[in-house]
Amino acid sequence: MSKNQVSKNLLLISTSTTYGTGYLEHAEEEVKALLAGKSSLLFIPYARPGGISHKDYTAKAREAFEKWGISVTGVHEYDDAVKAVNEAEAVFIGGGNTFVLLRNLYANQLVKPLQERVQKGMPYMGTSAGTNVAGKSIGTTNDMPIVHVKTFDALQLVPFNINPHYQDPVEGSQHMGETRETRIAEFHQHNRQPVVGLREGSMLRITGDKIALKGLLSARVFLQGEKPMEFGPGDDIQFLLEAY
């Protein structure tokens, strides 16, 4: 790894809420490790799940983090969004629609500031769409393209793509739409970067030049032209950070 990546501090979560647990509950331990020593967080609510307002979405995040002693402000509360990112102790981008999210990151000129701050060690946390945009492109999102974006290039905080909410084929299903695996194979007809299928409850933790899979389940990793592979939480997945 090159030296300029050694201070990265990322937590990329598949889903904010697993079945039967509260908002961010399943990731509590990792969230606390990510934010150790910080007392505030800048929340970016642009993905607006279900069309929820920036204000209401931020209130939801605030409620979760306040229990952990972290104060939350929404980026929409600032006159100058770039300044807000530049001065943030840590950033959390929540889930929702990935196209709406990325479009707003570009519209508010936050792509470069986020890249620069993360490069210098500012903790970054994403769930779902917020995890998707941390990858090389949004080309493996599950979301509908409900607004147009001028490019699918994402924040590129990691050199691979992520497919959050990764789903295995449902046995006995009579549905004839493409499986997730088929869709990712189609992605690799046109793109070379690895894709990590993160199942519900899984997350990737990047600290400096190390990457680890957290949660209980294995992740499915797709490399162009190769058979899909499974890696468990203890396995060595360093090669993902060396993708280009």
Add this chain to the structure above:
Amino acid sequence: MSKNQVSKNLLLISTSTTYGTGYLEHAEEEVKALLAGKSSLLFIPYARPGGISHKDYTAKAREAFEKWGISVTGVHEYDDAVKAVNEAEAVFIGGGNTFVLLRNLYANQLVKPLQERVQKGMPYMGTSAGTNVAGKSIGTTNDMPIVHVKTFDALQLVPFNINPHYQDPVEGSQHMGETRETRIAEFHQHNRQPVVGLREGSMLRITGDKIALKGLLSARVFLQGEKPMEFGPGDDIQFLLEAY
């Protein structure tokens, strides 16, 4: 309806292959009605399901139509794709990846010729992605954005959007990704056109200024700001053609 739409002749099919039937088999009766009096069909294989080649994909379509006495050529077999569309007796766009498909329709300058020919009565048939691009935009595709497209505006052969392979929420599922209904509600935060969720085995038949739902199942219709509605095969859905 305005007079210039009275000769339209479209068949928009959710899926090429339903569970337990062969390619296009479930739609045979409607396909034959669409193509009555025609002996050839131009196939547009751009969507390349699973990355299949244009040649192999066209061979698959050819096999199905030859049984019905219709000869098939692939648009890639012509030096001049625009001329091929302009001279076709009928056009069929097969499923696959909607982004790859629409990108190639624009790259080969086929959007306008297809619109003009359909307007003048040339039979048009689509399955899955080929049905999606017949709508106002591709904003309600289920596919991954594996290539970028300069606009999501589609062929606009009908004034609404279609969601092929429409799926109802799976009861008891522990998956936390958005349901199809949630995704379409998010679409309506940013777009006003109606969305028709076409379940597997369903199709829309447009003849002149009439539209009918075919197949055994009902379709789920989403209007901006209203509760989703169900319409069965015999129901009046004319309002869909009056959307704007």
